[in-house]
Amino acid sequence: GAGVSQSPRYKVTKRGQDVALRCDPISGHVSLYWYRQALGQGPEFLTYFNYEAQQDKSGLPNDRFSAERPEGSISTLTIQRTEQRDSAMYRCASSRPGRSETQYFGPGTRLLVL
Amino acid sequence: DQQVKQNSPSLSVQEGRISILNCDYTNSMFDYFLWYKKYPAEGPTFLISISSIKDKNEDGRFTVFLNKSAKHLSLHIVPSQPGDSAVYFCAASRMDSNYQLIWGAGTKLIIKP
Numbered sequence: 001g002a003g004v005s006q007s008p009r010y011k012v013t014k015r016g017q018d019v020a021l022r023c024d025p026i027s028g029h030v031s032l033y034w035y036r037q038a039l040g041q042g043p044e045f046l047t048y049f050n051y052e053a054q055q056d057k058s059g060l061p062n063d064r065f066s067a068e069r070p071e072g073s074i075s076t077l078t079i080q081r082t083e084q085r086d087s088a089m090y091r092c093a094s095s096r097p098g099r100s101e102t103q104y105f106g107p108g109t110r111l112l113v114l
Numbered sequence: 115d116q117q118v119k120q121n122s123p124s125l126s127v128q129e130g131r132i133s134i135l136n137c138d139y140t141n142s143m144f145d146y147f148l149w150y151k152k153y154p155a156e157g158p159t160f161l162i163s164i165s166s167i168k169d170k171n172e173d174g175r176f177t178v179f180l181n182k183s184a185k186h187l188s189l190h191i192v193p194s195q196p197g198d199s200a201v202y203f204c205a206a207s208r209m210d211s212n213y214q215l216i217w218g219a220g221t222k223l224i225i226k227p
Contacts, residue, residue: 004157031212031213033214033215035215040219040220041217041219041220042118042203042205042217042218042219042220043158043215043217044217045214045215045216048212048214050212055212056211056212056214059214091157091158093215095213100212100213101146101148101163101207101209101213102148102160102163103160103213103215104160105150105157105158105159105160106157107155107156107157108157
């Protein structure tokens with residue numbers, strides 16, 4: 001596709017529910033990153049995939065958060081038993097082979113946990 | 115500990131003049147620096163970058179300067195145009211951390227007509 005796409009763009013859920021956020025990277029991009037951004041701050045790293053391999057998940061805040069990229073393209077970030085503190089903008093980025101230093105971002109998913 | 119800092123939450127510049135956005139960092143191990151531009155309701159858009167082995171990179175109206183001894187980088191936009199009004203984020207990364215981006219909090223640039 002022309003750019004990174006994310007869905008849904010907005011998600012409102014009740015505390016305790018599970019949510020799945022999807023990222024569709026730019027075609028041919030092998031590296032994929034998830035970030036979380038609180039209001040008034042820059043994004044914070046969550047996890048990184050190279051192809052289908054999750055090579056770094058050090059930024060995931062706790063075990064309620066997980067991510068997968070089974071076929072090395074689309075990725076899903078799942079938050080189980082959501083809490084109000086999970087409310088944030090979740091951003092996905094991808095980068096070209098051999099050019100991981102430059103990441104291209106999607107529009108983000110705004111998650112609101114009530 | 116905030117490794118990348120943008121100390122100016124906002125900046126107002128007259129159209130046609132130079133805009134200078136500043137960024138400071140604390141980790142001398144960073145080897146790549148980027149500037150992103152963000153409009154409301156959109157994702158960050160890559161603008162320009164610089165490797166730590168360089169001190170200047172220019173792309174049209176945009177120039178990034180890196181002062182490693184001062185751990186400081188700046189983005190110059192000249193001449194400033196109304197479409198430049200946006201939030202600008204500075205970010206840094208290390209190759210040995212898979213280039214995960216460490217971000218500043220952003221500076222809102224307002225270009226006055």
